[in-house]
Amino acid sequence: MKKINSYEEYLSNYEKSIEDPTVFWSDIAKTFHWHKQWDNVLEWNFDEPSINWFKGAKLNITENCLDRHLDSNADKTAIIWEPNDPKESAQHISYEELHQRVGIAAQMLKNNGVNKGDRVCLYMPMIPELAIAVLACARIGAIHSVIFAGFSAKALSDRVNDATAKVLLTADYGVRATKKIPLKEIADNALESCATIEKVIVFKRLDGSVNMKADRDFWWEDEILKVNGVSAKVESMDAEDELFILYTSGSTGQPKGVVHSTAGYMVYAEYSFRNVFQYNDKDIYWCTADIGWITGHSYIIYGPLLAGATTLMFEGVPTWPNPGRFWEVVDKYQVSLFYTAPTAIRALQACDLSFVDKHNLSSLRVLGSVGEPINEEAWKWYHINIGKGNCPIVDTWWQTETGGIMIAPLAGITPLKPAFATLPLPGIQPCLVDADGNEIEGNDVEGNLCVKFPWPSMLRTTWGDHDRCKLTYFSTYKDKYFTGDGCKRDEDGFYRITGRVDDVMNISGHRIGTAEVECAINTHETVVESAVVGYPHDIKGQGIYAYVICTVFDDESLMKKEIIQQIIKEIGPIAKPDKIQIVSGLPKTRSGKIMRRILRKVAEGDTSNLGDTSTLLDPSVVEEIKIGAIK
Numbered sequence: 001m002k003k004i005n006s007y008e009e010y011l012s013n014y015e016k017s018i019e020d021p022t023v024f025w026s027d028i029a030k031t032f033h034w035h036k037q038w039d040n041v042l043e044w045n046f047d048e049p050s051i052n053w054f055k056g057a058k059l060n061i062t063e064n065c066l067d068r069h070l071d072s073n074a075d076k077t078a079i080i081w082e083p084n085d086p087k088e089s090a091q092h093i094s095y096e097e098l099h100q101r102v103g104i105a106a107q108m109l110k111n112n113g114v115n116k117g118d119r120v121c122l123y124m125p126m127i128p129e130l131a132i133a134v135l136a137c138a139r140i141g142a143i144h145s146v147i148f149a150g151f152s153a154k155a156l157s158d159r160v161n162d163a164t165a166k167v168l169l170t171a172d173y174g175v176r177a178t179k180k181i182p183l184k185e186i187a188d189n190a191l192e193s194c195a196t197i198e199k200v201i202v203f204k205r206l207d208g209s210v211n212m213k214a215d216r217d218f219w220w221e222d223e224i225l226k227v228n229g230v231s232a233k234v235e236s237m238d239a240e241d242e243l244f245i246l247y248t249s250g251s252t253g254q255p256k257g258v259v260h261s262t263a264g265y266m267v268y269a270e271y272s273f274r275n276v277f278q279y280n281d282k283d284i285y286w287c288t289a290d291i292g293w294i295t296g297h298s299y300i301i302y303g304p305l306l307a308g309a310t311t312l313m314f315e316g317v318p319t320w321p322n323p324g325r326f327w328e329v330v331d332k333y334q335v336s337l338f339y340t341a342p343t344a345i346r347a348l349q350a351c352d353l354s355f356v357d358k359h360n361l362s363s364l365r366v367l368g369s370v371g372e373p374i375n376e377e378a379w380k381w382y383h384i385n386i387g388k389g390n391c392p393i394v395d396t397w398w399q400t401e402t403g404g405i406m407i408a409p410l411a412g413i414t415p416l417k418p419a420f421a422t423l424p425l426p427g428i429q430p431c432l433v434d435a436d437g438n439e440i441e442g443n444d445v446e447g448n449l450c451v452k453f454p455w456p457s458m459l460r461t462t463w464g465d466h467d468r469c470k471l472t473y474f475s476t477y478k479d480k481y482f483t484g485d486g487c488k489r490d491e492d493g494f495y496r497i498t499g500r501v502d503d504v505m506n507i508s509g510h511r512i513g514t515a516e517v518e519c520a521i522n523t524h525e526t527v528v529e530s531a532v533v534g535y536p537h538d539i540k541g542q543g544i545y546a547y548v549i550c551t552v553f554d555d556e557s558l559m560k561k562e563i564i565q566q567i568i569k570e571i572g573p574i575a576k577p578d579k580i581q582i583v584s585g586l587p588k589t590r591s592g593k594i595m596r597r598i599l600r601k602v603a604e605g606d607t608s609n610l611g612d613t614s615t616l617l618d619p620s621v622v623e624e625i626k627i628g629a630i631k
């Protein structure tokens with residue numbers, strides 16, 4: 001696949017992609033390996049919604065990730081794995097070896113009863129076997145659902161049950177810095193309420209000292225041996241067959257399973273990877289995300305492997321054994337393309353600069369950012385101290401639902417502006433709308449961000465509940481996909497994402513619904529009601545502030561600890577509130593609606609002007625909340 005080489009070429013490609021999307025995308029799609037060509041490039045209807053890209057085509061995405069590269073690049077490293085502990089050995093897996101290991105793992109799944117269309121849940125640490133398992137599912141047409149290994153047993157069981165998954169792949173333990181995470185034990189707790197799981201296949205990351213349930217639990221290593229080196233037959237998939245489900249938070253307490261399909265996702269993953277990062281064959285590419293999130297799916301596994309790149313997978317954390325770990329790894333492998341989250345940048349920015357200056361970093365060519373708005377200060381620190389002023393920063397805006405990067409500079413091609421995601425990729429038609437749903441034309445404007453034409457990697461449905469997909473994304477504004485984000489378009493037509501306009505928070509780049517945290521808090525027996533809001537946080541971008549009404553309690557600090565424990569149990573440590581304020585009432589309108597605007601202001605520490613509180617049922621609760629506000 002050819003990539004865009006200049007700004008003029010970007011502009012002309014963009015124009016072509018809007019004037020004739022069919023020709024534009026079919027030219028790109030031709031560079032892939034298909035069992036059968038498509039009958040029609042695009043059929044769509046945002047009302048239902050019904051989206052079909054490359055209808056009638058047959059393919060397997062893993063042949064495009066693996067087999068396609070074997071003739072010319074069999075020995076090239078596909079995956080570099082850097083373990084949590086730098087003293088442990090790294091792994092270099094070539095395209096040939098990855099091809100073989102995926103084929104065998106796919107046969108292992110087959111032997112354990114997994115067939116096309118079955119759902120397989122993956123609750124695994126950041127080890128090569130996770131990438132292998134993802135690809136093995138795709139090889140035989142099973143739908144993978146990766147569940148971030150930081151989620152609790154309850155969160156895991158909710159997702160397994162929603163997907164009615166047949167098999168769970170996990171590990172004995174995960175390791176992060178000095179912590180040992182008992183993944184199998186958590187999975188065992190989850191599975192007590194999961195009737196559909198028939199088998200659990202467990203990879204031994206540590207010593208295997210875990211309970212194994214007879215006839216249900218099997219060791220990965222044993223199951224692989226039983227395959228006798230035979231690779232599974234590749235399943236020929238329809239273009240629109242589901243490739244994966246990935247759960248994400250919305251404005252209700254129940255996470256939704258975003259469904260991506262095969263051909264469109266594939267075409268857009270490689271196209272966006274090559275163009276945004278301006279990938280060259282010799283690049284060493286590192287995305288620090290976890291495969292449990294969409295970034296890991298599209299830009300650790302699929303995008304880079306489709307492009308035949310070397311992709312680095314890191315098991316550890318940025319600050320252990322010391323805050324120079326990222327930079328040490330960059331030097332160790334001569335990483336040239338580096339993609340991380342603003343929260344990691346801010347955390348490292350807060351550490352001594354000597355942790356950066358010890359390292360050379362001259363291999364770096366492009367820096368990326370994803371997951372939340374990157375503030376100007378962090379942008380500059382990243383640019384000067386990590387990129388030494390020489391590396392373009394691609395601030396990439398996208399979502400679980402969009403499947404791939406939507407608005408971002410093409411590295412070294414698009415003019416940069418700190419804190420701006422800049423311009424849409426070819427094929428992407430963003431628009432801003434006002435509260436009445438009218439499109440806001442022109443520049444120097446602000447509104448809600450929508451997309452008014454389909455793109456290949458857009459979500460197709462939400463698992464098991466198509467109406468929810470329609471309601472959440474396609475009903476707010478007619479004939480438009482609504483992102484849930486607010487956005488500015490400046491005088492040059494450049495886009496700057498300003499953050500969510502719904503009840504979704506962005507905590508360290510993790511998307512968490514306020515309703516989800518409230519539901520978790522409300523499971524505590526003495527909690528009557530709660531309201532959760534996000535507030536600005538120096539490192540995490542947003543922190544979680546919870547207002548909680550309890551019945552009786554003796555010890556406030558004990559009560560707060562119990563609430564935190566409850567959240568860890570229901571969701572996981574990522575949803576722990578930073579501040580909990582026990583209150584006797586919440587500011588509600590006469591119709592019973594919580595006025596979150598007031599709670600947000602108090603959480604921000606700005607109580608000077610709370611606006612009109614006269615419509616409140618009981619304005620005195622506001623005074624109490626102000627007095628008890630946690631600094």
Ligand code: PRX
Nearest residue numbers: 370371372373395396397398399400497511
């Ligand atoms: O609010 C936007 C923010 O993250 C949300 C999507 O979260 P998720 O589905 O978890 O995917 C994260 C990784 C793609 C968006 O609705 N967001 C993501 N990237 C940016 C961003 N906000 C501002 N700038 C970005 N570059």
